Amino acid sequence: MQLRKVFILGSGLMGSGIAQACAQSGIEATLCDQREEAVEKALETISRSVGKLLEKGVVHGTKEEILSRIHKSSGLEGAGIDADLVIEAVFENLELKREVFRRLDRAAGPDTILASNTSAIAISNLAAETKRPERVVGIHFFSPVPMMGAAEVIRTSFTGDETFALAVDFVRRLGKHPILVQRDIPAFVINRINYRANIEAMKLVQDGIATVEDIDKGLRLAAGRKMGPFEIGDLVGLDVTHGALLSIYEETKDPSFYPPAILRLKVGMGHLGRKTGKGWYEYNPDGSMKK
Template identity: 55%
Template structure:
C-alpha cells in the first residue's frame, strides 16, 4: 500500500478523530471543513487527545510531531494530491453526493474515496460518480482514537482493489477491519447489535425482566461495559428510533420494527440522559436516580 497523504472532509467528532489516527501513523493529513471555527475546534481536540496519549505513555513521539502532520483548510483544492479521501460530513445523502462530485473533479485517478457514513448506502453515495468503483465505506467507531474496529464496506460498484485497500489501510492504522461484503442497511455491527437492543426493549415491554436486571445481566454474563438499555439512554432513544426505523423501512422485516415502548417513550420526550428520563431516571448532575 502506497499512501502518503490523506484528505479528511468534515472536521467534526469523527473527522478530527480520523485525522488524528492518520497523523499518529505518520501520514500527512489535511482536514477540510466549511469554516475556520470548526477547524480550530478540531485542531484543539486533536492536540488535547494526543497530549493525553503522551501522558499515558501511549505515543511513540512528541505530541507536537504528530500535530505538525495535520493541516486544516476550507479549500478542497489543497487535497488535490491526496492518495485517500475520507468523507465525514453530515449524515445527508445530498450533501455527500455533492461533495464527492466536487472531489472527483479535483483528485487524481489513483485516489481512493471513502465515506464514514453510519447508515446511508455506499452505492447511493456513489451513484453519480464517474468512477464509483474506487468508492468504499470506512465506518469508524466513536471515539476513533480508542475504538479498534472499522467496518470496510463494499458498495455495489466497489472493485476488489478498492475493497482490499480499505482493509490494508485499516490495519496500517493499527485497527482491525471488519469486512462487510454487501452494502446492506446498518452494515454488520450496528445491524447485529440492533437486534439485541430491540429484543431487550421487547423483553422489558412484556414484563419478562426489569431494565436493571437486563443491563446487569449483559454486564456480568457477556462482559459488556454497559447493558443495552443503559447504552440506549446514553445514545438517545430518539437517535436509536430513527436508526431502527430507517433499517426497518429499507428491509420491511418485522424483526427490525421498533417496539411500541420505544416509540411511546420518544413521543413522551423520554429520550434518555439528555432529558433526565429514558429507561432510567437521572438527577440534574447526570447521576442515575436509585
C-alpha cells in the same frame, strides 16, 4: 502504493476520531466541516485525547509531532482536495450524503479513493453519485475511533480490487483489524447484529419491563459486556442510531428495524445523548453522568 494523505469531511465525533487515529499512525489528515467551529472543537478534543494517551504510554512520539499531521481545510471547492483518500463522516442522512458524494467527486483528483463512514447506508447508493464507482468503498469505524481495534471495509459490486486492497491496508496501518464485508448490505455486519439487541433493549424499556439502568448493568455484570446498550447509545448519539435504523428500514422495508417510539420521541425532544447533556442518562457540563 499506500494511502498517505487523508481528507475527512465532517469533523464531529467520528471525523475527529479518524483524524486522530491517522495522525497517531503517521498519516497526514485534513479536517473539513461546514461549521468552522466544529473543526476547532475537533482539534481541541484531539489535543486533549492525545495528551492522555501519551501519559498512559499507549501512543508514542510527541504531542507536537502528532498534532502537526492534522491540517484544516475551509471547504471543498476552491483549492480542491489534495488527498489519496477522502473519508466522509457527515450526518447520517441519505440525501445529504448523496449530495456530498457528488461534490467530493468534482473536488477530488481522479485517482482519489472516496470512502464513507456511514453506519448503515449501503455504499452503492453513494458510489452511484460519482463518475468513479470503482474507487468508492465503505470504511466503517467504531467509536471512540482511537481506542477501537477494528473497522469494517465494505465492498460494493463496483469497488475495484485495488481500491479494496488499499482500504484494507489503510485500516491495518491504523493498527486496526479490518473486518472484510464482501457484499454491500445496509448496516454491514457489526451494526446488523448490535442494532437487533439495541432495539430489543429499547422496547423492553418502552414497555415498562425493565429500566435503562438495570439493562445496562445486567449486560455488563451478567453478559460480560464492557458497556450497556444505553451507555453506548448516549456516546454514539441517539440521532445517529435513529438515522441508521431509518436507513436500514428504508432499504430493507423490514419493519423490525423501524426506530422504536421511545427513540423517536427522545430524538424529537433533542435528547441526543452526551453531546446534548441528556439522552438515556443525564450528564453534568464536565461530561460526568448525573447520579
